[in-house]
Amino acid sequence: MLGNKSINKDNHLEIAGCDVVSLAQTMGTPLYVYDEALLRSNMQEYEKSFRENYPHFSLAYAGKAFLCSALCSIIKEEDWWLDVVSGGEYYLASTANFPVEKIIFHGNNKTNEERRLVLREGVGRWVVDNEVELNLLLEEASSYASYKVPLFFRLTPGVDPHTHQYITTGKIDSKFGFLLGEAENAILKAIQSEDLEVWGLHCHIGSQIDHIEPFLKAAEVMLQFMVDFRKKHGFVFRELDLGGGLGVPYTDEEKSRFPSSHFYVKEISEKVKEMCGELSYPLPRLYIEPGRSVVNTAGSTIYRVGSVKEIPGIKKYVAVDGGMTDNPRPVLYGAKYQAHIGNRVAGEREKVSVVGKCCESGDVLIEEIELPSPSPGDVLVVEATGAYNYSMASNYNLIPRPGVVFIREGEPELVVRPENWYDLVRRDITPLE
Numbered sequence: 001m002l003g004n005k006s007i008n009k010d011n012h013l014e015i016a017g018c019d020v021v022s023l024a025q026t027m028g029t030p031l032y033v034y035d036e037a038l039l040r041s042n043m044q045e046y047e048k049s050f051r052e053n054y055p056h057f058s059l060a061y062a063g064k065a066f067l068c069s070a071l072c073s074i075i076k077e078e079d080w081w082l083d084v085v086s087g088g089e090y091y092l093a094s095t096a097n098f099p100v101e102k103i104i105f106h107g108n109n110k111t112n113e114e115r116r117l118v119l120r121e122g123v124g125r126w127v128v129d130n131e132v133e134l135n136l137l138l139e140e141a142s143s144y145a146s147y148k149v150p151l152f153f154r155l156t157p158g159v160d161p162h163t164h165q166y167i168t169t170g171k172i173d174s175k176f177g178f179l180l181g182e183a184e185n186a187i188l189k190a191i192q193s194e195d196l197e198v199w200g201l202h203c204h205i206g207s208q209i210d211h212i213e214p215f216l217k218a219a220e221v222m223l224q225f226m227v228d229f230r231k232k233h234g235f236v237f238r239e240l241d242l243g244g245g246l247g248v249p250y251t252d253e254e255k256s257r258f259p260s261s262h263f264y265v266k267e268i269s270e271k272v273k274e275m276c277g278e279l280s281y282p283l284p285r286l287y288i289e290p291g292r293s294v295v296n297t298a299g300s301t302i303y304r305v306g307s308v309k310e311i312p313g314i315k316k317y318v319a320v321d322g323g324m325t326d327n328p329r330p331v332l333y334g335a336k337y338q339a340h341i342g343n344r345v346a347g348e349r350e351k352v353s354v355v356g357k358c359c360e361s362g363d364v365l366i367e368e369i370e371l372p373s374p375s376p377g378d379v380l381v382v383e384a385t386g387a388y389n390y391s392m393a394s395n396y397n398l399i400p401r402p403g404v405v406f407i408r409e410g411e412p413e414l415v416v417r418p419e420n421w422y423d424l425v426r427r428d429i430t431p432l433e
């Protein structure tokens with residue numbers, strides 16, 4: 001099992017001390033459930049590791065992994081920054097009273113509306129992704145912003161992290177960021193502008209990365225760029241943001257495959273200190289932007305089993321009341337998950353396929369898993385769904401998206417209500433009779 005889970009005397013699964021059977025009964029299914037204490041301790045572990053290893057740093061949570069107002073409050077309380085990648089994420093954070101001066105604003109194609117909103121309301125660091133964006137910013141900054149816009153420049157360091165190709169971003173062939181050779185002139189233009197302030201550089205090489213070397217390589221390329229730039233132009237970058245990307249286990253089998261956040265922080269800190277020492281470069285303030293490694297293990301999805309179909313000698317399909325609409329990752333990336341029968345954790349097992357309710361044969365959540373004789377009415381719990389599930393959910397087949405519960409000190413609290421059918425039709429414009 002992953003995270004803070006246990007089996008109680010009734011053979012039920014408990015998440016952070018909460019019986020999933022009563023959760024399913026009282027809150028309904030499907031339901032995203034987060035263990036708040038685990039989520040916070042993941043954040044605190046990062047914080048502690050940096051304190052032990054690096055003099056000045058800022059931790060930014062990548063909101064694309066999972067974001068809601070209740071989480072914004074936690075990020076604020078833990079004193080983290082927040083990385084947003086759209087006007088929508090920015091809007092959610094600002095309406096949840098998250099301080100805009102701690103927001104890092106990303107995006108490879110920020111729209112007029114997004115740019116102008118953020119310029120007007122304020123931002124901690126604006127990550128310039130490309131030349132077109134920089135030119136727009138140079139035109140707009142003085143009219144929309146009453147402050148010098150604090151900038152990072154996103155570079156593609158040309159490092160291949162060997163993860164799924166859809167979540168690789170730092171290679172030369174990427175839609176994100178400036179090529180190293182092209183960044184120089186753009187950065188100089190920004191340095192010369194009265195309306196912009198260049199603080200540092202940014203890179204993000206990919207996601208669900210299971211070894212440290214590509215992060216170290218990326219840090220090396222970025223620092224070398226900083227050193228070369230100083231040599232040519234006499235300008236010192238005060239900050240360096242190495243993005244997110246640390247992977248986490250999704251199943252018990254994968255538990256030993258991933259470096260801990262502590263090891264990751266220690267290694268990148270040492271690399272930066274070592275290179276800065278050798279090249280006599282002032283230590284930049286270091287930022288990282290973890291998403292998945294903060295929230296994934298803290299989240300699970302609770303479903304109710306409905307139809308069970310056995311094809312003798314071939315397969316047993318166990319269908320739940322959600323599927324690719326609340327978790328598109330198996331379909332998109334071939335992601336593997338593990339699950340339990342929440343009302344009968346221990347028991348004689350059989351091989352089954354867990355599928356969703358969408359009108360699509362590919363709607364398979366778990367291709368093959370051994371579970372104790374799943375039957376209609378059982379509660380099925382899929383583990384490690386905290387990242388890129390809620391945030392990537394859809395309304396395919398007009399299926400409402402599940403609500404979100406945070407478990408706080410053993411008590412469940414609904415922090416996002418489930419969608420209802422009315423939510424699905426309320427944007428339709430009724431034709432005039």
Ligand code: LLP
Pocket residue numbers: 062064065083106167204206207208243244245246289290291292293329333387388
């Ligand atoms: N910073 C930037 C600029 C990013 O693009 C990302 C993720 C992160 C930080 C956070 O990365 P993390 O620590 O979560 O790996 N939908 C895919 C993941 C896409 C990640 C996109 N960028 C999935 O479900 O695996």
